[in-house]
Amino acid sequence: MKFRIYRYHPESGERPHMQDVGLDIDPAGKMLLDALLAIKAEDETLSLRRSCREGVCGSDAVNVNGKNRLACITPLTELKEPIEVRPLPGLPVIRDLIVDMEPFYKQYRSIKPWLINDEPEPEVERLQSPEDRARLDGAYECILCACCTTACPSYWWNPDTFVGPAGLLQAYRFIADSRDEATAARLDNLEDPYRLYRCRGIMSCVDACPKGLNPTEAIGRIKSLLVKRRV
């Protein structure tokens, strides 16, 4: 199979370039990660992140033929050759397919991603009805792979001021949690022309999410809460 892989090595002094690689691999049942690791076995200078190889850790997000995906759950048979593999767009490249995720994590941290409840803790669990718990479905499953946020043009343009779809989805996860008491403060945190309202609802994030989550819908729900509070 034919691949075109983005190569950048800061120590070499060379400019980033696309490298054509041929690989003898039977694509049946194999994922893109298998191919990338096979390429790395031939040429160990190729660097990429990987861990769980089953799509739950979020390490190996890359841009494949123009779309952000997790290499480990992208079947080779789905891809058109030459398969072009690039690092996630919109984040600084450290080396080859590895980007600096810190700007992304920083936005995640900015929404205070932890449960806030200052009521005295009961001896046992806090109760939550299955219906209330169901509100977290589609939000708590996020694996922080950054596929969505780095597919968002608003984030590319305002990485330091726009939270981005992943962060906003997590903001919603806590707003929606019946056990969390900080809804007002969380809404205040997003009441800003940039942090939430740079979302134009183009749904690139929905298209990119490898876990099938819908950040745009979550952003819409936060918006309607903001509006409700206002009027």
Place this chain on the structure above:
Amino acid sequence: MNARRFDALIIGGGGAGLRAALQLARSDYKVAVVSKVFPTRSHTVSAQGGITAALGNVDDDRWEWHMYDTVKGGDWLGDQDAIEFMCREAASAVYELEHMGLPFSRLDNGKIYQRPFGGQSKNFGGAQATRTCAAADRTGHALLHTLYQQNIACRTQFFDEYFALDVLRDAEGYCLGVTAMSIETGEPLLIEARATLLATGGAGRVFGNSSNAMINTGDGLGMVLRAGLPLQDMEFWQFHPTGIAGVGCLITEGVRGEGGCLLNKHGERFMERYAPHAKDLAGRDVVARAIALEIAEGRGCGPRGDYVDLKLDHLGEKRIAEKLPGIRDLSIRFAGVDPVEKPIPVAPTAHYMMGGIPTNLHGQVVAPARFGPEEPVPGLYAVGECACVSVHGANRLGGNSLLDLIVFGRAAGGHMLEYLRDNPYPRPLPEHAAEASQARLARWDRPGSERAAAITDDLRRMMQTHAGVFRTDAVLREGLDKLTQLDDRLAHAGLQDTSRVFNTARIEALELENLIGVARATLVSAIHRTESRGAHTREDFPARDDEHWLRHTLYSREGDQMDAKPVRLKPLTVESIRPKERVY
């Protein structure tokens, strides 16, 4: 070498490390977490089915029953004081997670959802119990993210993408910190701390077919071996019965807990023959052996007869979507099968290391020393899969690993606080403390005739063949010979890529050194234990032998020396559970 100093240091950002870090971060001490991946990429994230605690939300339950099941599940090799401690602390540890925000699935009355898991019984071996608390089939993911979130709230200092190299000890044996390396820049770093906790996880990647993440390379075990400390019970490796055939990805025991069952090529529910009482929910070692036997005796499914079917379509699409959504996803992606319609092809896959760094129930690393077989190494702790407390004995029960992380993570964090109070001053670092680590790094700058990656492949193939579900003396010894050859090849190995910035080839070479140590410990220990117990099945010694082997093995690197220490059969407060035949 650059140096940093903290009060407490934690190596590993998985469930155990983060739980301990939280305990310390909530105090006034300065705590740092070193992790070779961003913490939510740790292998805890892959845990599916749940965390076991006798909450009794669905059915009557008591921690004493949980304790009995754990002792029996571990084939009486577990230390009963530690097991009592874990089972007793379980409920409060789970409630605490709930208070932190873990999105557990819920029952209609609003309490935490619980599902039945293998090896769980009521009334000391009676009817099936329902004891595993779950967040759908993403409990590990929910748990790891919750703990990471709490650590952000407490402003824990993280060294993300730093690879720990060696434990530093002084002449009196005190642990003074570690050497590490920034993966991003390749720069070495010396981190001093009065108390150091190893929470580096398992080493399942020593096998060719494994459910483990690619980062599970036993780094903490390698560090401990190099520090001259022993590893305990390394012959005990759990093979999970239901990995996706040919891939290794895990299909949770929760599938069988929810009512799924295993079928051979005749469509027979064969577990009824091996475990007439518990059937598909027998101990994992029992089910894995049963599957391996079915396949070996020609009753496997598929064109090559190399797997069995895990049927769950009878649960209905709604139940699967609600309680096992991640499993359905994995199965469609990796097996090309929608479990709503067709059974999932499964086969045993290397899953969990029951052995590890010997510790007491405070998480203190213990080693034979002047005064006895279990002297704490001052300032050094270990928790989680890399540690051997030992609560899992010869075979871990499903749902007990997340519990192990949380209970002993909390306990170790608490004990470290005491230790820091009692040892308020840093001890001086020996002059050449970091030399060994620097030599290890420099060694990979020299060219060599062998490729490290090729050795890793051969190592995994060797372990798969020679240390699998069924073992004999001859097969194990042959494996050990091959390992010695691999070790020789390692001496001539070099890297094509000697650059500094995010050189993952260099990290993999350093991981290989750790894996080789783990493999040697496993093979030598497995040859040594001439009985079958729990997950360690010797075809040449098919029976359990309590007279000679109701004891822990201790492996030391120096001369591949084997040592032993007694199993603690005396719990803290309750009656001892005497060894008896283990049937399900």
Place this chain on the structure above:
Amino acid sequence: MKSATGAHTGTGTWLLQRATALVLAAALPGLMIHFLTARPVNFLAWQTLFAPLWVRVLGLLAMTALALHAWVGMRDIFMDYVRPTGLRLALYLGVIIILAGSVAWMAAVLWSAT
């Protein structure tokens, strides 16, 4: 330098843009039908078309809504593309003058002819 966010606005302007869009959606079809049915061919016919008070009020309302709607849109564009604060303020001022001026001029035109 770190950027200061948390202006505690956003929902207001977002709402304003939506509300003005609704006003435009309601007012424009009415005015359109009114014009199309009358088909003014000369200045006098044009003038009589604007004679009824409701046409003038509706026309001014639509113009105001359009100006506010455009203001939010222009502000968004400047926020994204014009980073120097002084230049951005100057552009804001320019747009405000043009939009407010247009509204005032329209009011003057509509009410001066009678």
